[in-house]
Amino acid sequence: MKSLRLLSLLCCAVLAPLASAAEPAEVWRGTVGALPVAMSLSRGDGAEVYGQYFYLKHLRDLELQGKRDGQGLHLEVRSRDDAVTERWELSEKDGALEGQWRAGKRTLPVRLQRVDAEALRAGRDGERYRRAGDDVSAFDALRIGELNLEKAKTQQFQGHRLQWWREPRTGVELFTVETGLDEPARARVNRILSQRLWHTAIDALQCTSAANSEFDLTVTPRLFDRRFLSLSLMTSYYCGGAHPDFGDSPLTIDVREGRELALEDVLWLGKGAPPRRTGPGDYDSPGYKRLDQYRESTLVPWTIKTLAGLHPREMMPPKGDDEDGCDYSDPGVWGTSIWYLTPDGLYLGPYFARVARACEYPDWSLVPWKLVEQHPGPALK
Structure with missing residues (x-):
């Protein structure tokens, strides 16, 4: 899905390294003073911890970074110019985090309880927390519940x-x-x-x-x-x-x-069953590697040849002195095509680098149904 561009941007906003897939983030909820909050914490290298928290009133993230040692958790919130705006000093006991939040001269007590995702979704208000599906973290399920x-x-x-x-x-x-x-x-x-x-x-x-x-x-x-x-x-x-x-x-x-x-459910140019991804982030899986190889070796050449036959003028490479031209003949712009279906056929859209973003979403890059149906995926059979 093309939301990868948005998701990668959001991920880059987090300054700390990614958590291991085998060690999901800890999710906590409770209060800072009288204000309800939710917090997500992940382990970094060594004693490092990082994460986010939000006030249930606002639901927007504030980034946390710090460390965990024998004395407890020591967390900070920093501004864009790297000044410390909040400090958290917390100790863990019996499944709870307790301590103080401090911003400038203001100090408030903190008490948080660990959140179990399965219990959250199975509880009295579980339907609200299941609305986005079971693949959503408990942290975001708490947000959705509001x-x-x-x-x-x-x-x-x-x-x-x-x-x-x-x-x-x-x-x-x-x-x-x-x-x-x-x-x-x-x-x-x-x-x-x-x-x-x-x-x-x-x-x-x-x-x-x-x-x-x-x-x-x-x-x-x-x-x-x-x-x-x-x-x-x-x-x-x-x-x-x-x-x-x-x-x-x-x-x-x-x-x-x-x-x-997936596109391969509608348009399939290979043999046998289309390969499948097992989920987001599975780039090293055999299914993803087969899919990536299929797109590079089969789908992209077919797309360029088919669109060149349907739209020869639009698919011509720009002339040498046209630095602002859109080169739709470049195989590199079709490997992760945007696609959707219309009454007239299959729309395939290219993906350009930021400097050529204006070249995306041409209104002509449509493959008629009669050509799509010559190469039906499982959903067309």
């Missing part, structure tokens, strides 16, 4: 009525399906749509934790028929750093099976 939706507009689209929902604290909007599907299919599709809404709300809150930040989502339904629901989710954002950015994270759902599809 959010609510309000009804927005209704829309008729290709024979289906869509009910739009707005999350008011982030402004994120997405729809669910009200008519045009039987009840079991509608429930499966709406679960995927709702989880995408909550995941996007998490992204928005993480992004807007930075000063002077912005996050704007535009959702455009592209196709809704008896087989597929396909939509674009274009995000424009500034999460701190040197420049604002934008990117589309399209979503295509198999309406019959109620699952999100």
Whole structure:
């Protein structure tokens, strides 16, 4: 998914190293003075610890860094110019963290209890914490539990009525399906749509934790028929750093099976079953390596040849003196293509480096259905 651009930007905002996948972050919740908070802490090198916390009133992250020793936890919050703005001195006893928070001359007591993700989702209010799916951390599940939706507009689209929902604290909007599907299919599709809404709300809150930040989502339904629901989710954002950015994270759902599809489910140029990724971050897995090799050796050459046949003028390399030209004949721009489905066929969008970002999302790079159906993936068979 193209949300990788946003996710990588958010990850880069964390100055500390990544936690080991085998050692999940500790999640705590409790109070600073009388104010409810949630905290996530991970181990770094040696005694180093790092993480984030948010006030349940605001839900936006403040970055923590420090160390853990025999005396307890010693944490700091630093400003963008690296000045210490908060200090935390905590000791752990019987599954609780207790101590003091200090900012300038102000001091408040701290008491936190460790959060068990399974117990959180199985508890009395567990449904609220499950809304974004079980792959969401307990830290973000706590954040999601504080959010609510309000009804927005209704829309008729290709024979289906869509009910739009707005999350008011982030402004994120997405729809669910009200008519045009039987009840079991509608429930499966709406679960995927709702989880995408909550995941996007998490992204928005993480992004807007930075000063002077912005996050704007535009959702455009592209196709809704008896087989597929396909939509674009274009995000424009500034999460701190040197420049604002934008990117589309399209979503295509198999309406019959109620699952999100990969490009290889629709267009498959290989033999046998398409390789699968096991999850985000599995770049060393055999499935991902096979998929990466397939895209480089098979998908990219086919894409360039097919689009050159359909759109020869647009696919011509820019002339030598045209430094601002868009080179759609470059294999490097098609390996991680944006894609979604339309009534006319499969849209494939290139991915350019930042300096050529204006070359992205051309309106002509569409492969007609008659060509796609010559190379059907499992979802087309």
